[in-house]
Amino acid sequence: MTRRIITAIDVGTTKIATIVANAKSEDSIEILGVGLAPSHGLHKGIVVNMENAKASIAESVREAEQISGTRIDSACVGVTGRHISSVNNKGVVTIPHSDRMVRAKDLKRVLSAARSITIPDGKKILHAIPRGYTLDGLDRVNQPVGMHGARLDAETHVIVASIASVQNLAKCVRSLGIDIDDMVLEPLASGEAVLTPQERETGVIMADIGGGTTDIAVFKGGSIYHTAILPVAGYQLTSDISIGLGLPFNVAEAMKKKYGNVTPGLDFETAEVEMGIENGHSGSYRDLCTIVRSRIEELLELVLLEMPVSDYASLAPCGLVLTGGSSNMAGLDALGQSKIDIPVRIGRPLNANIYGITDILHDAAYATTVGLILWQTRNNGTSAWQEKNRAGIFSTFAGLIKRIFR
Ligand SMILES: Nc1ncnc2c1ncn2[C@@H]1O[C@H](COP(=O)(O)OP(=O)(O)OP(=O)(O)O)[C@@H](O)[C@H]1O
Numbered sequence: 001m002t003r004r005i006i007t008a009i010d011v012g013t014t015k016i017a018t019i020v021a022n023a024k025s026e027d028s029i030e031i032l033g034v035g036l037a038p039s040h041g042l043h044k045g046i047v048v049n050m051e052n053a054k055a056s057i058a059e060s061v062r063e064a065e066q067i068s069g070t071r072i073d074s075a076c077v078g079v080t081g082r083h084i085s086s087v088n089n090k091g092v093v094t095i096p097h098s099d100r101m102v103r104a105k106d107l108k109r110v111l112s113a114a115r116s117i118t119i120p121d122g123k124k125i126l127h128a129i130p131r132g133y134t135l136d137g138l139d140r141v142n143q144p145v146g147m148h149g150a151r152l153d154a155e156t157h158v159i160v161a162s163i164a165s166v167q168n169l170a171k172c173v174r175s176l177g178i179d180i181d182d183m184v185l186e187p188l189a190s191g192e193a194v195l196t197p198q199e200r201e202t203g204v205i206m207a208d209i210g211g212g213t214t215d216i217a218v219f220k221g222g223s224i225y226h227t228a229i230l231p232v233a234g235y236q237l238t239s240d241i242s243i244g245l246g247l248p249f250n251v252a253e254a255m256k257k258k259y260g261n262v263t264p265g266l267d268f269e270t271a272e273v274e275m276g277i278e279n280g281h282s283g284s285y286r287d288l289c290t291i292v293r294s295r296i297e298e299l300l301e302l303v304l305l306e307m308p309v310s311d312y313a314s315l316a317p318c319g320l321v322l323t324g325g326s327s328n329m330a331g332l333d334a335l336g337q338s339k340i341d342i343p344v345r346i347g348r349p350l351n352a353n354i355y356g357i358t359d360i361l362h363d364a365a366y367a368t369t370v371g372l373i374l375w376q377t378r379n380n381g382t383s384a385w386q387e388k389n390r391a392g393i394f395s396t397f398a399g400l401i402k403r404i405f406r
């Protein structure tokens with residue numbers, strides 16, 4: 001069996017998670033090592049302090065290397081943040097050959113037309129993902145090459161990101177002597193990990209509620225249809241508890257995780273939950289749950305406001321899949337279900353094709369990390385961000401030196 005070592009680094013706002021895996025095939029992935037480190041130097045998904053971010057990434061990478069007994073030379077890295085925007089764009093070409101058969105170069109031409117959008121200064125295309133082709137009016141054509149027709153249309157989902165934000169993140173990783181295999185938008189990765197092929201085909205909304213951002217992806221017709229990043233997530237919940245109950249942030253965070261419950265109709269009087277003392281502080285259970293509930297209701301509304309159409313029931317008949325660390329909040333699926341008239345479920349990165357160190361597969365906080373591994377086995381090198389090629393011989397040499405020191 002072939003041995004192909006792949007690595008994912010999920011640079012989150014609260015944690016840096018690294019997975020080293022041996023991908024024998026798309027259906028047989030062994031997790032060899034996981035590294036986890038608290039994240040410093042990030043704000044709402046973006047690097048704001050390079051030195052702190054580098055140190056956190058290094059700690060996570062070192063742990064994954066130790067556990068797996070493997071040296072990490074290159075990795076696939078997740079990208080998120082408010083600077084991301086996306087659009088579905090169409091391109092059209094005529095098929096010039098006398099036999100009217102679509103060739104590979106025609107496909108290339110139509111894809112290049114479908115990805116040509118006006119890009120604001122300081123931004124660059126992160127992904128241009130083909131959504132489907134239409135040949136002489138016949139839509140839902142998957143593989144046009146070899147088919148006959150006079151006119152070929154293509155639609156792509158184009159995702160644009162801030163050059164500076166992506167470069168800062170890439171620089172942190174490369175400074176550790178690690179090449180970038182691919183830079184992948186985080187909700188695309190999470191979608192790989194928590195959604196079924198049926199959900200993506202029929203239509204589904206996924207929201208990864210992390211620490212700093214809520215990353216949204218809508219899939220329809222088997223491909224990505226819409227993406228958006230909201231700069232609101234678990235951090236704001238904790239911050240509101242901290243202010244509302246007059247607690248230090250770390251106490252509010254611990255209490256949120258331990259006691260937070262958003263189950264609709266929860267009777268605070270009979271729930272008989274006594275909030276224990278954390279670091280000498282306590283507070284009202286009712287107040288804590290009321291704060292998180294109203295914040296999460298707002299967040300769910302914001303997710304739906306991001307939808308490109310108001311009729312989200314026909315956009316996403318398979319409903320809303322919530323994932324990310326904050327989806328561990330007790331009662332979240334029931335609350336979602338009571339607020340929204342489409343099915344709501346919590347998505348965890350459980351996967352029958354992945355084995356080895358699998359504890360993390362039960363925790364929704366690792367949807368992006370596991371998804372980055374799956375992305376590499378399914379769509380390797382499809383991102384438009386060619387950091388690796390630009391690295392050149394000098395940075396390869398510098399990387400080697402850094403690796404030796406690491
Ligand atoms: N049981 C729980 N109940 C409520 N919130 C939780 C629970 N467990 C974890 N969280 C929250 O999950 C958040 C972290 O989630 P996650 O690990 O997905 O974020 P991240 O990947 O570091 O950040 P981001 O993706 O936003 O950059 C934290 O805000 C944390 O408080």
Ligand SMILES: [Mg+2]
Binds near residue numbers: 012013186324
């Ligand atoms: Mg995350």
